Amino acid sequence: CVELDAIRKHYQLGDETVRALDGVDLLIEYGEHVAIIGPSGSGKSTMLQILGCLDTPTSGVYRLDGLDVGKQSESQLAEVRNSKIGFVFQQFHLLPRASAVRNVELPLVYAGLPARDRRERAEAALERVGLADRMGHRPDQLSGGQRQRVAIARALVTDPAMLLADEPTGNLDTKTGAEILDLFDELRGPDRALVMVTHDEVLAQRTQRVIALRDGKLEFDGSPVSH
Amino acid sequence: CVELDAIRKHYQLGDETVRALDGVDLLIEYGEHVAIIGPSGSGKSTMLQILGCLDTPTSGVYRLDGLDVGKQSESQLAEVRNSKIGFVFQQFHLLPRASAVRNVELPLVYAGLPARDRRERAEAALERVGLADRMGHRPDQLSGGQRQRVAIARALVTDPAMLLADEPTGNLDTKTGAEILDLFDELRGPDRALVMVTHDEVLAQRTQRVIALRDGKLEFDGSPVSH
Numbered sequence: 011c012v013e014l015d016a017i018r019k020h021y022q023l024g025d026e027t028v029r030a031l032d033g034v035d036l037l038i039e040y041g042e043h044v045a046i047i048g049p050s051g052s053g054k055s056t057m058l059q060i061l062g063c064l065d066t067p068t069s070g071v072y073r074l075d076g077l078d079v080g081k082q083s084e085s086q087l088a089e090v091r092n093s094k095i096g097f098v099f100q101q102f103h104l105l106p107r108a109s110a111v112r113n114v115e116l117p118l119v120y121a122g123l124p125a126r127d128r129r130e131r132a133e134a135a136l137e138r139v140g141l142a143d144r145m146g147h148r149p150d151q152l153s154g155g156q157r158q159r160v161a162i163a164r165a166l167v168t169d170p171a172m173l174l175a176d177e178p179t180g181n182l183d184t185k186t187g188a189e190i191l192d193l194f195d196e197l198r199g200p201d202r203a204l205v206m207v208t209h210d211e212v213l214a215q216r217t218q219r220v221i222a223l224r225d226g227k228l229e230f231d232g233s234p235v236s237h
Numbered sequence: 238c239v240e241l242d243a244i245r246k247h248y249q250l251g252d253e254t255v256r257a258l259d260g261v262d263l264l265i266e267y268g269e270h271v272a273i274i275g276p277s278g279s280g281k282s283t284m285l286q287i288l289g290c291l292d293t294p295t296s297g298v299y300r301l302d303g304l305d306v307g308k309q310s311e312s313q314l315a316e317v318r319n320s321k322i323g324f325v326f327q328q329f330h331l332l333p334r335a336s337a338v339r340n341v342e343l344p345l346v347y348a349g350l351p352a353r354d355r356r357e358r359a360e361a362a363l364e365r366v367g368l369a370d371r372m373g374h375r376p377d378q379l380s381g382g383q384r385q386r387v388a389i390a391r392a393l394v395t396d397p398a399m400l401l402a403d404e405p406t407g408n409l410d411t412k413t414g415a416e417i418l419d420l421f422d423e424l425r426g427p428d429r430a431l432v433m434v435t436h437d438e439v440l441a442q443r444t445q446r447v448i449a450l451r452d453g454k455l456e457f458d459g460s461p462v463s464h
């Protein structure tokens with residue numbers, strides 16, 4: 011499970027202090043599907059990056075499965091990310107010179123899978139997101155929503171214990187977005203967690219728990235029905 | 238006004254032909270606010286890039302204010318883009334090493350405005366999109382929705398005759414997105430046109446005309462009420 015304890019993230023720009031996160035406490039158990047909502051600039055991506063071991067807080071403790079993440083070396087963190095976490099970035103971060111299928115294979119390279127298994131799993135992941143006919147395309151030969159789906163496929167291909175998705179349907183039409191959410195619904199399980207940042211309140215309603223951020227603080231944490 | 242005449246855009250990848258646009262006829266007059274909708278990969282961004290003189294069709298004619306765009310030189314096209322068009326890209330394309338305000342000033346540099354006027358107008362544009370307190374931040378010091386709003390401010394700062402916006406609210410929460418649309422509504426006028434690609438059917442309903450694409454072809458072109 012995942013625990014944020016008094017987490018702060020501050021940036022110093024000249025004599026201005028930007029409080030991206032300003033004292034956040036949060037506990038997420040495996041088996042949960044959680045939506046994080048909030049205005050633009052409220053700290054959602056910052057929180058997700060900390061959960062994904064991609065950024066370190068200014069103060070406070072992040073414990074992942076009992077491990078104090080702040081005390082791990084960079085190589086230990088890389089190991090945690092590759093073995094436990096799948097991350098869909100708000101701006102995708104695909105390798106520009108690699109095809110869709112090679113982009114999706116990348117986490118499996120780290121996992122040490124042989125080439126044939128990697129190719130098979132990457133192709134299956136791309137089929138699941140509706141990109142069977144785009145596997146050889148590079149990112150600049152794809153539409154915005156197709157790139158987003160390659161990023162989703164890459165995050166799913168290792169079947170991670172924790173899937174962190176930053177606005178995963180932001181570039182998708184309603185129908186394609188709904189297919190992605192159906193796909194996420196299949197990821198339920200006692201040893202799987204999904205944390206999804208979304209502006210789409212309809213999406214947030216589909217989860218069992220909604221966390222609302224405002225100005226770097228938690229404003230709400232509970233069931234969507236009571237929101 | 239803007240006229241697409243039998244427009245096709247094909248890509249050749251090996252022995253595969255991708256028909257991004259496959260025979261599109263379209264006429265848009267000044268004074269119109271138009272939404273372009275359609276599934277991911279249906280050709281929306283491709284169409285918008287052609288309208289913005291940023292890409293050339295494989296066949297067919299694009300006439301902008303009577304001018305055959307395909308017959309213009311690159312410098313003539315740059316002149317048309319800078320003097321008549323404001324473009325909000327689906328992936329923003331901000332200068333990574335420049336601050337928000339300098340990014341927004343850039344079109345005014347091309348327009349030959351003196352430094353003080355540029356700064357004043359760029360700051361005003363950033364205030365209009367709610368970023369008064371982020372003017373000195375570089376793109377990597379901004380959230381996804383803040384970058385999107387810098388891209389919007391940059392497109393608006395020259396008060397262009399034709400505003401082309403590719404998913405301008407895709408990274409914005411409902412409230413911030415609505416403020417942007419209110420801002421776009423103020424751009425109405427007999428000599429102003431807005432063409433907005435959006436996945437948000439609520440947004441599409443706010444325009445007077447909806448154009449639906451599917452597989453590179455027009456599927457619908459008319460009033461949203463009858464959709």
Ligand SMILES: Nc1ncnc2c1ncn2[C@@H]1O[C@H](COP(=O)(O)OP(=O)(O)OP(=O)(O)O)[C@@H](O)[C@H]1O
Pocket residue numbers: 144147150151152153154155156181182183248249250255256257275276277278279280281282283284327
């Ligand atoms: N350089 C290219 N080479 C080959 N195919 C391309 C290239 N650029 C775009 N395409 C294809 O053209 C089609 C249309 O792309 P476009 O970006 O216009 O779609 P879109 O409607 O904007 O989609 P989205 O809603 O996902 O942004 C897509 O199927 C895409 O894969």
Ligand SMILES: Nc1ncnc2c1ncn2[C@@H]1O[C@H](COP(=O)(O)OP(=O)(O)OP(=O)(O)O)[C@@H](O)[C@H]1O
Pocket residue numbers: 021022023028029030048049050051052053054055056057100371374377378379380381382383408409410
């Ligand atoms: N490197 C940085 N330096 C200074 N301020 C930063 C930096 N990175 C982010 N910020 C600020 O931190 C705040 C939170 O950013 P974050 O990306 O977490 O917001 P968000 O909730 O994901 O927003 P959006 O919905 O627009 O994506 C923003 O106001 C942003 O300007």
Ligand SMILES: [Mg+2]
Pocket residue numbers: 054055056100176380381382
């Ligand atoms: Mg964000």
Ligand SMILES: [Mg+2]
Pocket residue numbers: 153154155281282283327403
């Ligand atoms: Mg697009």
